[in-house]
Amino acid sequence: MIDPAIPRLYAYHRALREAQAAGKSTITSEGLAALVGSISSTQIRKDLSALGAQGRRGRGYAINPLVEQLAWVLGLEHDWRIAIVGFGYLGHAFATFITAREARFRIAAIFDRSPAVIGQRWEGIPVRDVADLEAAVREADCNIGVIAVPAAAAQSSAQRLAAAGVRAILNFAPTALRLREPVAVRNIDLAGEMSILTSWLTAAESSREARA
């Protein structure tokens, strides 16, 4: 399955769960598009057909098998063990948020550099020294790493996670990680997103001025 489709598949899954909860058992691409809100029915058909889904012409798609199929592709069935590197506000909030939101995500190890934080516990999990990262990540059998450290420390954190066998990283630091290992990386740059918004606002403002 192609990269940019994945977020859409995830959106379909969410929408289909809603439809399921509402007691529906079948849905058309058009109906799903309306539910999702920002994706065309054509796009949905292309995605589902690429996925090998079985739609019935004249009827639509059976929801239950579709949900299962999407769940499988998206890895929603497995449980995943997460290592958090950097336990400041961001790391802490992420841990709380993701475990509350989806039971399939478990925080399995937490690391920080600051002696003030090391040794504290969160939900019973001790915050360890990043110096012990490789061993502890291996021991805790983490699949996914979350980097919530300052930009300067992000690259080395990523390398150590990769060295410990982690093959997927969610990176909150505003840095392009470069890794030799084949690691899936998703970047979330909060300050960057805010800047995109402010650039739109200033652009809108100056075009208003230009018109005046």
Added chain:
Amino acid sequence: MIDPAIPRLYAYHRALREAQAAGKSTITSEGLAALVGSISSTQIRKDLSALGAQGRRGRGYAINPLVEQLAWVLGLEHDWRIAIVGFGYLGHAFATFITAREARFRIAAIFDRSPAVIGQRWEGIPVRDVADLEAAVREADCNIGVIAVPAAAAQSSAQRLAAAGVRAILNFAPTALRLREPVAVRNIDLAGEMSILTSWLTAAESSREARA
């Protein structure tokens, strides 16, 4: 300036600040590409030229004016007033993070629905009832809204922010916001990002199995 370039411009700005701090006064597109890490020098030249930057052939770009120009385009010079809707872990962490990270962002109003949270203070700012949103957002003159509420409440929060004159929204809820007003929206879907990672992991796993 075209949409998808903005995150890149932001990356350039960050890299140029580093170069500036390192005492450099001029840089080539090639050099900047190396610093940024994941963008080609051609792309950089295209972006900077579209921006109207003055490079000197044979020399490169003067850093100082370039940084100023980028700062202007990205709206880094103004201060911005933020309204946070939903003051759970996520809203709380975002407030702490963004104010610590960039002084130009000020939290100007905070809202929640829960009586347990309403009336609390954060850095002197009272958490108000969402019922008062429109009036309070206007009064506090907020430019940017941050939605950190459950998915079901996101759409109405967005509508009320838009009605109060907010023209830029950072949305943490996994919902496509639909607004009549011309509002810039950036979505950050943490659980979605995690699912993208898990889908890659399961795909990698099944291709390994297929090979075996």
Added chain:
DNA sequence: AAATGTGAAGAGGTTCACAGCG
């Protein structure tokens, strides 16, 4: 008649190749 599945056209953005300038 209704809705899927899909080849072809289109759009948007990136890379190439090189002309142009300092």
Added chain:
DNA sequence: CGCTGTGAACCTCTTCACATTT
């Protein structure tokens, strides 16, 4: 000669149009 600036080729994903199936 070095590096910018840019038209053209390219590529990737999305939309269109319609043949196809129930």
